[in-house]
Amino acid sequence: MSRSTFILGISAYYHDSAACILRDGEIVAAAQEERFTRRKGDATFPANAVEFCLERAGAEAGDLAFVAFYDKPLLKFERILETYLGVAPRGLKQFLLAGPLWIKEKLFMDRSLREELGYDGDILYSEHHESHAASAFYPSPFEEAAILTMDGVGEWATASIGVGEGNEIELTRELHWPDSLGLLYSAFTFYTGFKVNSGEYKVMGLAPYGEPRYVKKILDNLIELRDDGSFRLNQEYFNYTTGLTMTSRAFDRLFGRRPRLSETSITQQDMDLARSVQEVCEEVMLRMARTARQDTGMKNLCLAGGVALNCVGNGRILREGPFDNIWIQPAAGDAGGALGAAQLAWHRRCRQPRQVTAGRDAMQGAYLGPDYSAADIRSFLDASDAVYEELERDELLNRTAGLLATENVVGWFDGRMEFGPRALGARSILGDARSSRMQSQMNLKIKFRESFRPFAPSVLAERASDFFDLDCDSPYMLLVAPLKEERRIPIPESQNHLWGMDQLKLTRSDVPAITHVDYSARVQTVGPDSNRNYYDLLRAFERRTGCPLLVNTSFNVRGEPIVCSPKDAYTCFMRTAMDFLVLWPFLLDKKAQPEWKEEEDWRSMLELD
Ligand SMILES: [Fe+2]
Numbered sequence: 001m002s003r004s005t006f007i008l009g010i011s012a013y014y015h016d017s018a019a020c021i022l023r024d025g026e027i028v029a030a031a032q033e034e035r036f037t038r039r040k041g042d043a044t045f046p047a048n049a050v051e052f053c054l055e056r057a058g059a060e061a062g063d064l065a066f067v068a069f070y071d072k073p074l075l076k077f078e079r080i081l082e083t084y085l086g087v088a089p090r091g092l093k094q095f096l097l098a099g100p101l102w103i104k105e106k107l108f109m110d111r112s113l114r115e116e117l118g119y120d121g122d123i124l125y126s127e128h129h130e131s132h133a134a135s136a137f138y139p140s141p142f143e144e145a146a147i148l149t150m151d152g153v154g155e156w157a158t159a160s161i162g163v164g165e166g167n168e169i170e171l172t173r174e175l176h177w178p179d180s181l182g183l184l185y186s187a188f189t190f191y192t193g194f195k196v197n198s199g200e201y202k203v204m205g206l207a208p209y210g211e212p213r214y215v216k217k218i219l220d221n222l223i224e225l226r227d228d229g230s231f232r233l234n235q236e237y238f239n240y241t242t243g244l245t246m247t248s249r250a251f252d253r254l255f256g257r258r259p260r261l262s263e264t265s266i267t268q269q270d271m272d273l274a275r276s277v278q279e280v281c282e283e284v285m286l287r288m289a290r291t292a293r294q295d296t297g298m299k300n301l302c303l304a305g306g307v308a309l310n311c312v313g314n315g316r317i318l319r320e321g322p323f324d325n326i327w328i329q330p331a332a333g334d335a336g337g338a339l340g341a342a343q344l345a346w347h348r349r350c351r352q353p354r355q356v357t358a359g360r361d362a363m364q365g366a367y368l369g370p371d372y373s374a375a376d377i378r379s380f381l382d383a384s385d386a387v388y389e390e391l392e393r394d395e396l397l398n399r400t401a402g403l404l405a406t407e408n409v410v411g412w413f414d415g416r417m418e419f420g421p422r423a424l425g426a427r428s429i430l431g432d433a434r435s436s437r438m439q440s441q442m443n444l445k446i447k448f449r450e451s452f453r454p455f456a457p458s459v460l461a462e463r464a465s466d467f468f469d470l471d472c473d474s475p476y477m478l479l480v481a482p483l484k485e486e487r488r489i490p491i492p493e494s495q496n497h498l499w500g501m502d503q504l505k506l507t508r509s510d511v512p513a514i515t516h517v518d519y520s521a522r523v524q525t526v527g528p529d530s531n532r533n534y535y536d537l538l539r540a541f542e543r544r545t546g547c548p549l550l551v552n553t554s555f556n557v558r559g560e561p562i563v564c565s566p567k568d569a570y571t572c573f574m575r576t577a578m579d580f581l582v583l584w585p586f587l588l589d590k591k592a593q594p595e596w597k598e599e600e601d602w603r604s605m606l607e608l609d
Pocket of ligand 1: 128152154305333334
């Protein structure tokens with residue numbers, strides 16, 4: 001019997017470290033380190049994720065044909081060094097802060113990989129945007145496609161356009177540091193008072209409350225945008241190459257104030273800035289997509305890189321762009337680079353062909369993380385004195401659907417954890433989208449987060465078009481689509497004066513909990529194939545209520561990574577106002593649980609922003 005070829009992919013040391021393992025090219029497991037260490041966006045060597053991947057694949061470090069790393073640390077160091085030298089002595093402060101870390105961890109990547117892993121085989125390094133591009137194309141359902149990657153920065157590249165055919169990918173255009181769409185967005189994230197590298201979602205969620213009144217100012221001053229989507233950023237307004245902040249004093253002067261401090265309240269200007277940078281970002285994304293089409297002539301587009309998590313922009317590329325089909329890597333950020341690097345090793349280094357199943361990607365629904373047996377869950381629950389019922393499958397589905405239909409909020413933990421930032425029905429908190437109080441209840445009492453943030457729906461794939469203007473699947477919740485006109489409730493004239501957050505008081509549709517103020521929704525379509533239990537839960541809810549969708553938010557509180565283990569889930573359940581918890585096949589009622597005792601000051605562990 002021939003032995004399997006195992007390839008381990010790793011991304012680490014920047015943000016959101018992750019590991020992934022392939023067995024003969026098939027993705028066996030992938031996970032982010034933060035889920036195990038419980039430190040959000042953990043950037044350290046992903047020792048726990050690697051251990052999980054090896055165990056899941058039944059392999060040891062000595063069995064690995066290759067370890068593949070998602071970027072080239074020496075090239076990255078060269079960029080950093082050149083940047084600092086170019087602006088010396090202005091960048092000295094940042095260099096002194098970043099320097100020792102780079103020298104210790106990044107320059108000696110090779111050694112630390114070997115020491116941490118106990119591995120002495122080949123380590124392959126691919127370029128950052130090649131890793132993103134590989135993660136976008138190789139698992140996609142397309143034989144051939146254009147590829148577009150956009151992020152903050154890798155080594156030098158900040159965006160790339162390329163083409164994938166068979167088992168080959170080739171990048172044909174790159175945009176280089178310091179001209180970066182991701183960093184432009186992050187600059188506004190910083191300026192509007194959110195945390196860079198994680199608050200970008202909030203800016204996107206805030207945008208519909210604002211007016212695009214600064215678009216012209218941005219285009220006239222900050223960014224020189226060309227027809228092909230490439231651009232130059234006017235570095236006078238930014239500080240990320242030289243300082244410890246993203247924006248400069250000139251930026252403050254341009255918009256007439258200092259950056260918002262996170263503890264101060266969000267103003268209309270913040271909303272207008274969010275809306276404006278979002279519109280500029282969408283315009284750049286659309287232009288780059290058109291260029292990708294012109295360059296390649298392809299009908300399909302694959303997307304990855306952190307900017308590809310901008311699901312509003314993705315939705316516009318789908319609706320207004322030149323492609324027939326688009327596919328977005330669910331772990332579009334740097335975690336997904338681990339997957340891309342491993343696949344490059346398999347297809348490029350090992351010259352292995354790529355098998356495409358028509359209409360189906362190779363991500364297994366992104367359910368690539370750990371799962372837990374009923375026996376494991378039971379022993380945890382017994383050890384915790386938790387009170388639970390074990391139910392047959394149908395009864396569990398029907399009872400849960402009934403609880404949801406009566407406005408209970410239910411934690412839903414079932415099967416393998418998702419890879420990437422979105423919860424897709426394995427580690428989710430669920431609620432009834434028809435309820436007018438669900439959005440504020442879930443935001444304030446369960447997620448402990450800002451009330452403006454919208455919730456997303458999971459909808460039965462076959463009923464999605466009854467609710468949304470969306471004519472394709474969106475299994476990874478990476479597309480925003482408009483709610484159908486007939487679902488909308490017009491705003492009475494007497495309420496037209498409501499502005500900013502006050503708009504939250506209005507009921508906008510028959511599914512208000514998932515309807516954003518601009519009548520959009522970030523949709524997850526759920527088909528029968530990838531997560532049968534979740535699909536059947538939606539069916540059970542539909543049978544009972546006629547409504548085929550639920551609010552689906554990630555199973556965590558603000559500032560905490562998504563839960564991984566039954567212990568994480570139970571802890572989160574007990575700390576919040578969640579009413580019921582499904583730890584498949586068990587059902588737990590909050591009211592029946594013993595009193596919860598905190599072991600530590602858990603809030604101090606959160607990465608609040
Ligand atoms: Fe990246």
